[in-house]
Amino acid sequence: xxxxxxxxxxxxxxxxxxxxxxxxxVYGILTMINFAHSEVLMLGAFMALGLAALLPxxxxxxxxxxxxxFVLSMAGAGLINVIIERFAYRPLRHISxxxxxxxxxxxxxxxxxxxxxxxSTQSLRFPEPVxxxxxxxxxATISSLQIIILAAALLLMGILHxxxxxxxxGKAMRACSDDIQTAGLMGINPDYIIALTFFVGGALGGAxxxxxxxxxxxIKYNLGFLPGAKAFTxxxxxxxxxxxxxxxxxxxxxxLEVLASGYIPNGAQWRDVIAFTVLIxxxxxxxxxxxxxxxxxxx
Amino acid sequence: MTFRKALAVAAVALxxxxxxxxxxAIKIAVAVPLTGDMGTEGQGLRRAVxxxxxxxxxxxxxxxxxxxxxxxxxxxxxxxVNVANLITSDPNVIAVVGHYNSGCATPAAKVYARAPVAxxxxxxxxxxxxxxxxxxxxxxxxxxxxVVPTDDVQGxxxxxxxxxxxxxxxxxxxxxxxxxxxxxxxxxxxxFVAGGGKIVSEDGISVGDKDFKALLTKIKSDPSKPEGxxxxxxxxxxxxxxxxxxxxxxxxPFAFISGDGSMTFGLFDVAxxxxxxxxxxxxGVPADELPSAKKFVDDYKARFPNDERKPFDHFxxxxxxxxxxxxxxxxxxxxxxxxxxxxxxxxxxxLGTTVFDGKGDTTSKIVTMTRAVAKKRAFDSVR
Numbered sequence: 001x002x003x004x005x006x007x008x009x010x011x012x013x014x015x016x017x018x019x020x021x022x023x024x025x026v027y028g029i030l031t032m033i034n035f036a037h038s039e040v041l042m043l044g045a046f047m048a049l050g051l052a053a054l055l056p057x058x059x060x061x062x063x064x065x066x067x068x069x070f071v072l073s074m075a076g077a078g079l080i081n082v083i084i085e086r087f088a089y090r091p092l093r094h095i096s097x098x099x100x101x102x103x104x105x106x107x108x109x110x111x112x113x114x115x116x117x118x119x120s121t122q123s124l125r126f127p128e129p130v131x132x133x134x135x136x137x138x139x140a141t142i143s144s145l146q147i148i149i150l151a152a153a154l155l156l157m158g159i160l161h162x163x164x165x166x167x168x169x170g171k172a173m174r175a176c177s178d179d180i181q182t183a184g185l186m187g188i189n190p191d192y193i194i195a196l197t198f199f200v201g202g203a204l205g206g207a208x209x210x211x212x213x214x215x216x217x218x219i220k221y222n223l224g225f226l227p228g229a230k231a232f233t234x235x236x237x238x239x240x241x242x243x244x245x246x247x248x249x250x251x252x253x254x255x256l257e258v259l260a261s262g263y264i265p266n267g268a269q270w271r272d273v274i275a276f277t278v279l280i281x282x283x284x285x286x287x288x289x290x291x292x293x294x295x296x297x298x299x
Numbered sequence: 300m301t302f303r304k305a306l307a308v309a310a311v312a313l314x315x316x317x318x319x320x321x322x323x324a325i326k327i328a329v330a331v332p333l334t335g336d337m338g339t340e341g342q343g344l345r346r347a348v349x350x351x352x353x354x355x356x357x358x359x360x361x362x363x364x365x366x367x368x369x370x371x372x373x374x375x376x377x378x379x380v381n382v383a384n385l386i387t388s389d390p391n392v393i394a395v396v397g398h399y400n401s402g403c404a405t406p407a408a409k410v411y412a413r414a415p416v417a418x419x420x421x422x423x424x425x426x427x428x429x430x431x432x433x434x435x436x437x438x439x440x441x442x443x444x445x446v447v448p449t450d451d452v453q454g455x456x457x458x459x460x461x462x463x464x465x466x467x468x469x470x471x472x473x474x475x476x477x478x479x480x481x482x483x484x485x486x487x488x489x490x491f492v493a494g495g496g497k498i499v500s501e502d503g504i505s506v507g508d509k510d511f512k513a514l515l516t517k518i519k520s521d522p523s524k525p526e527g528x529x530x531x532x533x534x535x536x537x538x539x540x541x542x543x544x545x546x547x548x549x550x551x552p553f554a555f556i557s558g559d560g561s562m563t564f565g566l567f568d569v570a571x572x573x574x575x576x577x578x579x580x581x582x583g584v585p586a587d588e589l590p591s592a593k594k595f596v597d598d599y600k601a602r603f604p605n606d607e608r609k610p611f612d613h614f615x616x617x618x619x620x621x622x623x624x625x626x627x628x629x630x631x632x633x634x635x636x637x638x639x640x641x642x643x644x645x646x647x648x649x650l651g652t653t654v655f656d657g658k659g660d661t662t663s664k665i666v667t668m669t670r671a672v673a674k675k676r677a678f679d680s681v682r
Contacts, residue, residue, distance in 0.1 A: 001520035004547075008512040121334040123535055125568045134548060141548045216509050217542050218535075218569045220336075226507060258513040268514045269476070269503040 004140035005262045006255070011146045011215065013254025014153035018208035019231030020238070020246035021160065022081075022201035028177040028241040029197045032097060035104040036084055037205055038228020039111035044077035044206025045126070045213040045223065046115060052127045066129045070152070070210055077206020078199040085198040090191070115221040123220045126213035149211045156207055157247055160200070164243065173197055177241070230275070237279050239289030248290060324364040325632045327352060327622055328386045329615075330397030330407065330418075332374035336535050340563055341399055343609030344421055345369045348396050350595075350602050351619035360627065367619070368392065372403050379403035383410035392416065393632045394622045394641075396615055401425030401479040404443075408432075412439030417638045419622055420445040421614035424453060424559065424582060425482045429658040444641055444659040446614050446621065446650060448582040448666060450479070450558070454486025456666040457529065457556055457580045461487075462494040464668075464681070465554055465578075471518045471525040472501040473540070475532035483558045484531030491529075499523040504536060511536075512543050519547055527554030530561065537561035537577070538569025545573040554578060562610055562669060567676050577671040579678060583650060584667050586613040588680060592649045610678075617649045 019041055026034040051069045088107045092099040133144045164170040175183040176193045184190045212227060213219045230253060238249025253275055260271040267274070282290060329348045331341030348367040355365055370386060372379040379398055386392050387410055394417040398404040404423035408431065411418045420428065426449045432441045461467045470491060474484035481503070488498050499521055502514055518525060528544070530537055537557050544555065555577045562579035570577075586592040592613050599608055599616075621644055622637065629636035646653045654662045669678035 001516060004516045004520070005513055008510075008516060011512075012510055116334070121338050122336060123538075123565065123569050125571060128571070132546065134546070141546070143546050145546070216539060217571060217573075218538065223509075226509070257510070261513040262517045266502055268508075268511070269505070271513075272505075 001262070003138050005258050007140050007142050007146060008262075009255040009258035010251070011149050011254075012258060013251035014150050015208050015211055015215065015227065015250075016231045016234045016253050017247045017250025018153050018156060018204050018211070019227055020235040020250045021157070021243065022205040022208075023232050023235040024238075024240055024243060024246040025197050025201040025204075027235070028243075029173065029180070029194055030089070030093070030100075031241075032089070032100050033104065033232065034081075034084075034089075034198075034201070035101065035228075036088075036107040036111065037081075037201070037232075038224030039108045040077050040081050040084075040202045040224075041205040041209035041212065041228065042115065042219070042221065042224035043080055043111065044073050044209030045219045046119065046209075047076045047206070048073040048210040048213060049124060049126055049219060069129075070207065073210050074203040074206045077209065078201075078203035081198045081202025081205070082195050085195060090194075112221055112224070119221065121221065123218040126217055126219050128217070129214055145214060149215055152207065152211060156204060160204065160243070163200070169193075169196060233276065233279050236289055237282055239291040242289070242291045245289055245291035252290075324366045324391065325361070326366050326368040326389065326392045327619055328368050328370055328389075328392045328395040328397065330370045330372055330379070330382050330386060330395050330403075331399045332403075333369060333371035335373050335375075336533070336565070337374040337399060339565060339607075340422070340609050340611060341371070341374075343606070343612045344396070344399065344615035346603050346606060347421075347599070347612040347615035348619040350599060351616050351623070353602070354598070355623050360623065363632070365623070367396075370397075372398055372400075372407070374400050374403060376400075376402050376406050379407040380410060383407040387411060387414035387416055391632075393626060393634060394419065394637055396421060396618045396622065398423060399611070400477075401428055401482070402477050404428045405431060405478060408443045409438070412437060412442045414634070415439045415442045415638060416634055417442050417444065417622070417625075417641050419618040419641070420447070421618045422447055422559075422611045423479075424448070424450045425478045426451055427478060427482070429660050432658070440638065441642075441659055442638055444621075444644075444655050446617050446653055446661050447611075448664045449660060450483045451486045452664045453558055453580050453582055453666050454483050454488075454531075455490035457558065457578075457668070458487045458490025458494060458496070460578070460580070460668050460681075461527065461529070461554065461556055462491060462496050465527070467496065467526045467554060469497045469499050469523055469525045471521070471528045472498050473514075473528055473530045473532070474503055475506050475536055476503045477506060477532065479560060480531035480533070482531070483560075484529065487529045487531070487556075497523075499525045504532070506533070506536065508536065509539060510543075511540050512547065515540070515544055515547050515549065519549055526552070527556060530555065530557040532557070533560040534563050534566040535569055538566050538574065541566075541570040541577055542573040551576055556580070559610065562671075562678055564607060564609075564676055566671065567673055570673075572673045574671045575673045578668060578681070579671060580666055580668050581610055581678075582666055583614065583663070584665055585610065585669070585678070585680065586649070588667075589613070589649065589651075591651055595649045613649050617646075617653065620648050621646050621653060 089100040234249035234253045238245030260274040261268040370382040401423040474480040559581040625640035
């Protein structure tokens, strides 16, 4: 049973981590929480649903079609995030730190209700991407879907790591995250880098949305809320603004939930209580989260 | 047109609309969820009541025009109370068909009692909906009626079915902590234990939860080896449970049994093929199998050719007809007299003969067990 539960926790944690990365990237660069992120992930899932109906004609079914759907939904979600930044956050960037936060909540409500009104108020069936096979490993049942989700999430995290640590744009992102004004003086265009960060964060959120749809088989206009809140928690738990922290926090939260509902009597009711209690304890002991927020070195 | 101009035009149009002729028609309110997860069920009920009202108008049963006035409670108890206040403040509303959810019907009934306006529920099955009228602080007369049998009947029927028909001895219990879901699960437990069965575990989930893998893994590896799950709740969670059960390898003969809240076509949208083989009980008899509902089924199809008929629609149609019959006997649209006449109901209709007992519940206690067939998007009765 433990192995099965760990597998369940890994899948859940992988999705949380991907979403948490979006929160953390944006926070790292603007020190603001993009509360519309959960709607970006919801839109990613809806775009994938639309594409799933259109794409087989272009790419055929199977893994190519799946990858096409994935990449296009990611790009779409990234673009939406860039547009949100351009119209809802950038004009407010220099006013106060509170204004963009409120505006983010507004965007979130607009997007959620927009989908509610224009698309559907009900759960829509999300197509199964591949035939689901089950493999038995050490007594645990692992479905091919779980393997795909985990592999896709890890791959994306690997790409992000490479991008941030080993490319010139990644270096510029890190520079802006350290000190956006100085970076601007050094010939980096901060607006461009911020837009890029929103694109990357949104694309990861979109990917998480698609994985989410695949995992649960149905999507709905408000699907982003709960995982969004959980992933935000995960980002804070790991240390918001810290990429490794977001991944760590996501997996910790995934495992916590699974172990709570698996091993505590009537734990399914208590799992959110337990997860958030742990968060509060961590923050009381280590206010900057497990891996800590980067503190700019002042000379 | 500039924005300001457009605004001005809109304001004038609004003002004109507000001053238009007053609606003279007498209304039967349909207070159901019209949007959200239970929206399709509510829309079905709205259509059923509309059909009943249109038939009455066409037959000139009343010297005035009758309309079905839909109100959206969004399956949310708070919204249900708002809606109930709106309804009671409209003097043209003569009675209410609703609410769909027990969680909505219970608080809304208190508002109707204060008015008082009669409420005839076509779907709320928690015993508390009518039982609360016996409490000391009940303000107003008894106004609640319902044409569906209650959860104690449904839960104990499912328990008997699990023990006798399926031969199960150990079951795991799940519910969504709502008045409906928990009530149903508790009635199942009572019946199953009384029949010599054993409930090996009991867990609550939350409406809106998506991930039940951990919980199902626990049930799967329970050392006392449950032979099935009974779930008290609605179709979204039921569908996700089914899907994740199948992914974990919990398939036949491991049974999934649930109630009428899960028995709707939405289940197939959530669970897909995983819905196959799920046992779902429904109060009363499905309209397709009722000889007395033949005309209703045909008329519905003719009036709404593009809409799927929902499992509760014949109850909604019957509720509207019972209200209209009471209004006929009352000699006109008088709220208080309609309540009096509803008590004396002996209605021959789609559901056979409906008579209300002292609490306002129908005396009919029939429950049918069905089995989901994903390919047909249908629920076949199990005999």
